[in-house]
Amino acid sequence: MQFLSKRLDYLFRSTRGLVLIAIAMVALVTAIWGTLSGPMVEWGVRDITVSVLGMDLVQADREGRIIMLYHTIAMTIVAIEVYFMTEMLPMKRQEQVTINATITVGYLTALVFGMGFAYFGHNFAFHGLFLVGQSLVFFAGILLSAALWPWKKEYLLETDSPYAHTKKGVDLERAAFFVMALATLLSATFGAVTGSYWGNGHETFLGEDLIRMPHKTALQKAIIGHLHIMLTLVAVGITLIVGRWMKFQGILHKIAMPLMIFGTIVITFGALSVVWLPWAHTTIYVGSVFVMLAALMYVIFTWDKLIKDGTAGIEKPNFFQKMGALLRDPLKFGPGWQMVFMNFTVSGVGIFMAVKLDEIFRVWPHREERITLTGHWHILAALIATIILFYYMDLSKVQGKLRQWAGWLIIIMSDLAFGAATIFSMKRLFVAESEQQSLVNTIMLLMDMGLGIVLVILAIFLLWRLYDLFQDKGYWNKEFTAEKKLRAETELEENKRKMAELEATLKEVSK
Amino acid sequence: MKYALNIKKLLQNEEGFLTQSREETAFSLFAFAPAWLRSGIALRISILLILLLLPACGSAPSVSAIEPPYIDTGIDSNAWVTVPAGEFPFGQHDHMSYVDEFEIMVTDVTVEQFANFLNEALAAGEIRVGEFEVEAGEILWQEEGVGGYYPGDPFDGYKHEEEIKAGEKLYMPQTEGLRLTYDGNTFTTMEAYTNHPMTMVTWWGANAYCEYYGYRLPLEAEWEKAARGTELINERGLPFPWGDEIHGNNANYYSSFDLFERMFGKLGNTTPVGFYNGQTYDLGEGSYATEDSTSPYGLYDMAGNVWQWMGDDYHDQHYRYMRGGSFYSYEVDLRVWKNNSAGPQYYSPALGFRCVQDQ
Numbered sequence: 001m002q003f004l005s006k007r008l009d010y011l012f013r014s015t016r017g018l019v020l021i022a023i024a025m026v027a028l029v030t031a032i033w034g035t036l037s038g039p040m041v042e043w044g045v046r047d048i049t050v051s052v053l054g055m056d057l058v059q060a061d062r063e064g065r066i067i068m069l070y071h072t073i074a075m076t077i078v079a080i081e082v083y084f085m086t087e088m089l090p091m092k093r094q095e096q097v098t099i100n101a102t103i104t105v106g107y108l109t110a111l112v113f114g115m116g117f118a119y120f121g122h123n124f125a126f127h128g129l130f131l132v133g134q135s136l137v138f139f140a141g142i143l144l145s146a147a148l149w150p151w152k153k154e155y156l157l158e159t160d161s162p163y164a165h166t167k168k169g170v171d172l173e174r175a176a177f178f179v180m181a182l183a184t185l186l187s188a189t190f191g192a193v194t195g196s197y198w199g200n201g202h203e204t205f206l207g208e209d210l211i212r213m214p215h216k217t218a219l220q221k222a223i224i225g226h227l228h229i230m231l232t233l234v235a236v237g238i239t240l241i242v243g244r245w246m247k248f249q250g251i252l253h254k255i256a257m258p259l260m261i262f263g264t265i266v267i268t269f270g271a272l273s274v275v276w277l278p279w280a281h282t283t284i285y286v287g288s289v290f291v292m293l294a295a296l297m298y299v300i301f302t303w304d305k306l307i308k309d310g311t312a313g314i315e316k317p318n319f320f321q322k323m324g325a326l327l328r329d330p331l332k333f334g335p336g337w338q339m340v341f342m343n344f345t346v347s348g349v350g351i352f353m354a355v356k357l358d359e360i361f362r363v364w365p366h367r368e369e370r371i372t373l374t375g376h377w378h379i380l381a382a383l384i385a386t387i388i389l390f391y392y393m394d395l396s397k398v399q400g401k402l403r404q405w406a407g408w409l410i411i412i413m414s415d416l417a418f419g420a421a422t423i424f425s426m427k428r429l430f431v432a433e434s435e436q437q438s439l440v441n442t443i444m445l446l447m448d449m450g451l452g453i454v455l456v457i458l459a460i461f462l463l464w465r466l467y468d469l470f471q472d473k474g475y476w477n478k479e480f481t482a483e484k485k486l487r488a489e490t491e492l493e494e495n496k497r498k499m500a501e502l503e504a505t506l507k508e509v510s511k
Numbered sequence: 512m513k514y515a516l517n518i519k520k521l522l523q524n525e526e527g528f529l530t531q532s533r534e535e536t537a538f539s540l541f542a543f544a545p546a547w548l549r550s551g552i553a554l555r556i557s558i559l560l561i562l563l564l565l566p567a568c569g570s571a572p573s574v575s576a577i578e579p580p581y582i583d584t585g586i587d588s589n590a591w592v593t594v595p596a597g598e599f600p601f602g603q604h605d606h607m608s609y610v611d612e613f614e615i616m617v618t619d620v621t622v623e624q625f626a627n628f629l630n631e632a633l634a635a636g637e638i639r640v641g642e643f644e645v646e647a648g649e650i651l652w653q654e655e656g657v658g659g660y661y662p663g664d665p666f667d668g669y670k671h672e673e674e675i676k677a678g679e680k681l682y683m684p685q686t687e688g689l690r691l692t693y694d695g696n697t698f699t700t701m702e703a704y705t706n707h708p709m710t711m712v713t714w715w716g717a718n719a720y721c722e723y724y725g726y727r728l729p730l731e732a733e734w735e736k737a738a739r740g741t742e743l744i745n746e747r748g749l750p751f752p753w754g755d756e757i758h759g760n761n762a763n764y765y766s767s768f769d770l771f772e773r774m775f776g777k778l779g780n781t782t783p784v785g786f787y788n789g790q791t792y793d794l795g796e797g798s799y800a801t802e803d804s805t806s807p808y809g810l811y812d813m814a815g816n817v818w819q820w821m822g823d824d825y826h827d828q829h830y831r832y833m834r835g836g837s838f839y840s841y842e843v844d845l846r847v848w849k850n851n852s853a854g855p856q857y858y859s860p861a862l863g864f865r866c867v868q869d870q
Contacts, residue, residue: 041842042766059750059846060603203604212852214669214827362671363647365833365853367844433839434688434860437778 007469010480015087017480018100019392020465022080025111026073026385027462030455033069039448056121064204068118068130074230075107075137078184080388081237082144085177088244090155093491095147099140106136138192141185148178154497162249164257172257176240179261183268184233190272191226194219208370212362221275228284229271231377231384232291236264238387239295242335245391246302256297263290281354292347299336306332330407331398334390338383341415345422346380364428375425379418386414386454393461396475406457413457417450579771579780580794581703586785588624588706590617592737592808593870599736600748603848608732615729615737616865618784618811619708619819620720622690622700628720629657629683629691629698637723640693643681647856648673656684661715669827675855682716688860706783708817708863714831714855717820717864726866728822731850733867734834738814738847740807750846752806752813757845761804762787762815763838764845770799771838779838781860785811814845817863821850829854837861 011017034040035049036057050057057065082103086096110133117126149155156169164172194202202219207227210216216224240260248256270283277283303326310325311317317325327333353361353372361369389410398406420443423430431439468474591614601608632638638659645654663677685693689711690704712720714728721727729737739749751757759767763782766772770792772779788811789803806813818833818840830852836845839861843849 058747059755060605060747060848062843062846063603212828212830214671214825358648358671358673359650360648363650363854363857365851365857365859366830367840367851432687437776441777 007476010469010476012104014480014483015083015100016395016483017476018083018104019080019395021104022076022083022107023388023392023458024462024465025108026076027458029069029073029076029111029115031459034455039444053120055119057119061118061122063206063209065118066206067204068114071130071134072107072111072114074234075110075134077234077384077388078137078237079103079107081234081241082140084241084391085144085237086147088241089148089174089177091147092494093487095143099143099147102136102143103140106133106138106140109133110137134192138185138188141181141188145178145181145185148174148181150175150178162253164254172261173240173244173253176257176260176264177237179264180233180236180240183229183264184237187226187229187233187268187272190222190275191230194222194226208373211369211373212366218275222272225271225274225280229268231380232267232271233264235380235384236260236291238335238384239298239339242387242391243298245394246298246305246332246335248298248301250301252297252301256294259290259297260294263287263292263294267291285351285354288347292343295339299339302332302336329403330411331390331394331403334407334411335387337411338387338414341418342380342383345418346376346383349376349422349426360429368428372425375421379421382414382418382451386410389458389461396461396465396479398461406461409457410454413450413453415450417447417454420444420446420450578701578703579774581705582783582786582792582794584706584783584785584788584790586618586788586811588616588618588621588784591615591868592617592810594733594737594808597741599739599741600743601732601735601848603846605743605746605748610730610732610736612870613729613733613867614870615733615808615810615867617809619817619863619865620717621706621784622709623705625683625709625712625720626691626698626700628723632659632719632723633657633698638682638719639679640685643679645681645856646673647854654681654684654686656681656686658682658715659719661718664824664829667827672827673829673854675829680715681713681856682719683712684858686711704781707781708784708812710781710817710860710863711858712820712862712864713858714820716858718822720864721822721866724866726868728820728864729867730823731821731832731834734813734819734821735847737808737810738806738835742807748847749807750848751804752810752847753802753804757814757842758802760787760799760801762812762836762845764815764836764840764842765838767815767838767842769838770794773797773799781838781863782812782816784816786816787811814847815840817861818851818859820862820864822867831855831857833862 011021032049032053035045037046040046040049049055083100086099110130113126113129113133117123117130150170150172155171155174157163157165157171159165159169161169166172197219198204202217205220205223207224210220210224243253243256264287266287267284268287270280270285270287273283274280306329307317307322307325310328311321314321349372353376361372390407393403393406424440424443424447427436427439427443465476469476471477593612593614594610596610596612598607598609600606629638633640638657640657642653642655643658645652658679658681661675661677661680664675666672666674668674683689683691690701690707690709691698692701693699718728738752742749744755749755751761753761757764759769763769763771763779763786765779766777767779769779769782771782774780787801787804789801791798791800793799804814805811813835815836816838817835818837819835821832821834823832831854833851833853834847834849836842836849844851
């Protein structure tokens with residue numbers, strides 16, 4: 001019994017344990033639901049999954065099922081980011097516990113019952129519980145926003161702090177997290193309001209199926225705005241998180257944070273204003289420039305830091321030594337690189353599409369344009385997932401050859417898959433339909449191979465963590481002990497500060 | 512075995528080179544590079560990748576380069592059926608809609624039928640062979656082919672809408688992927704493709720064919736009714752013309768493992784019209800059993816094989832719509848309510864049409 005309670009204590013009461021569960025849940029969903037599409041269908045695996053698990057796949061409900069699948073994965077990813085935030089950003093212990101508990105119950109409820117409703121017969125009690133789960137995630141977001149309130153006295157920075165701050169000491173990084181959390185709540189509301197009309201004037205659809213409809217309803221536009229901004233905000237969140245991880249600071253930090261705050265506000269306004277403004281896209285482009293500049297500052301800072309740290313002790317390092325230092329640790333190099341790579345596979349494609357919409361993409365058939373659209377945002381989602389993985393592997397103290405192999409294989413194989421997917425989605429630029437077979441065969445193989453290897457690495461990593469959980473003195477135990485120690489020290493500091501405050505108050509009163 | 516030996520030899524050579532190089536250039540170029548890079552792992556991964564990719568980079572046949580055997584399906588491509596007036600479940604969400612009675616072709620228009628049309632229309636002076644100006648979006652180009660006059664479409668000037676002006680339009684390009692030959696006087700079908708659906712036809716070409724014989728292209732609602740019928744099971748219309756589920760021997764779609772995918776690779780090719788009629792075909796590649804996959808009104812190929820041009824001209828847009836999915840499509844696009852769209856100048860080896868006529 002103690003065996004189980006110790007593990008449960010670690011899994012549900014430590015940040016690393018909570019993140020581990022969430023990653024495992026996403027991996028499980030990916031492993032099972034990944035068999036329902038792509039090459040798995042061709043190999044007959046889908047039929048086995050459906051029959052073994054007793055899935056009920058009504059053809060007309062496919063779009064609805066996919067939407068619920070996206071939501072359950074998105075909730076889990078949001079939960080992971082929240083766990084990181086509640087650990088790395090100063091807040092009261094009670095706030096951290098409440099937020100983590102609420103979001104954990106929320107995303108697990110949404111995931112279990114959402115998938116239950118979507119894929120195993122439409123039990124509407126499950127649908128209700130799916131909504132309960134999402135509501136709890138939303139409530140956790142409100143609690144997080146309250147905890148992040150950047151104007152609290154105790155979170156003000158010293159005037160000589162290397163981190164971005166206002167003249168009055170408001171921590172601009174905290175403010176960026178705060179703005180991102182608020183924007184997420186606002187855009188969740190847009191989705192929720194439209195969702196409440198489901199079956200009552202609003203019908204399920206996938207955004208990419210509507211792109212050529214000249215007239216869309218306000219509810220359809222709200223969903224289109226919602227889905228775009230949600231992924232963007234998750235990307236903003238992970239950029240801020242890895243910035244914290246890499247101790248992003250100094251002049252670049254001071255430039256980046258105001259850009260990030262302003263960009264987040266503008267993009268959110270742009271994406272949501274699509275409901276009533278015809279020029280919403282222009283607003284989004286403007287906001288994107290600011291956010292991407294902030295991300296660029298992060299990349300410059302971290303790469304410079306990796307080079308400086310790696311060449312410490314060499315008086316005048318040459319170019320190759322600097323490159324060696326930069327590439328020495330794939331887990332720390334990875335997030336910045338994936339952000340740079342994103343410009344070729346996501347932002348570049350998006351901008352190119354916007355610029356050449358009437359000249360190229362609207363000349364192609366809708367199905368081709370749809371592939372390009374879905375391709376570029378799937379890639380963004382997967383890039384975010386790899387960045388989360390880099391950070392979590394670092395937290396898990398994956399070292400030595402394993403760190404090198406895992407890190408580089410994730411970078412190379414994911415980029416290979418994403419590059420191939422980008423070529424696939426843009427193939428009409430280079431090859432006619434009647435001549436495409438060789439190209440399609442090659443890039444399909446690259447995509448399957450790249451993603452397959454990344455998933456195998458994830459599976460090995462999770463199996464190692466599972467094996468470790470069965471060890472009495474396993475790594476999980478060290479992690480938990482270290483986290484408890486750190487937490488105790490932080491709480492002690494907090495209590496000391498509180499004691500000092502109370503004593504000062506008493507002194508003042510007794511005068 | 513031969514490959515395995517070669518790989519070993521290659522790795523040994525490269526490993527040897529790297530070792531030598533490392534010794535000679537200690538603490539210089541890559542001295543600061545991570546150990547794995549210096550140990551040649553990157554090289555091994557590269558070699559492995561190249562070897563894995565080699566088979567895919569082989570000369571997979573293009574659709575235009577292959578010629579399948581002639582297959583007689585026994586289905587009459589000149590047959591028509593009547594779809595009675597009445598309501599039917601329309602779209603993914605089964606909105607009950609009404610359409611008047613109409614007749615529709617049992618199969619797609621075949622290459623042979625289209626060749627006959629071209630020869631007749633050419634003799635009648637209604638079409639010409641030569642160079643045509645094609646306009647799509649903001650670009651303009653010249654294309655060799657067959658074409659004729661089109662009176663243009665109403666233009667609403669809406670955002671992204673392109674004006675389709677009156678003038679000579681391309682019906683069919685003379686390009687790769689065409690299953691017809693032209694000797695300067697007559698169009699002749701390539702024998703193997705005689706009873707395959709006519710592809711590489713623009714919307715104007717499809718429209719011209721139907722109008723030449725006094726027919727028209729089907730409206731989306733008409734097409735969908737002809738494809739799925741009126742039956743409701745558990746308050747839902749049929750997702751496929753033959754029922755609820757799709758298997759490889761129901762229709763020709765991407766990775767359906769049909770006879771032509773066996774012959775020509777994953778993307779396959781068109782199948783002759785009416786191929787999925789319950790027959791078992793034996794062509795020396797092993798026998799291939801099909802299921803009778805007609806629609807409730809007895810139509811063939813209403814899912815898969817080739818997309819089919821629709822006749823609707825909607826307000827505020829210039830796009831023309833297609834239905835049915837094709838041999839390039841995943842099975843989800845074969846569901847009867849799914850559509851595709853492109854400008855009327857678009858043609859493809861995976862796009863054909865059939866006609867309807869009013870009673």
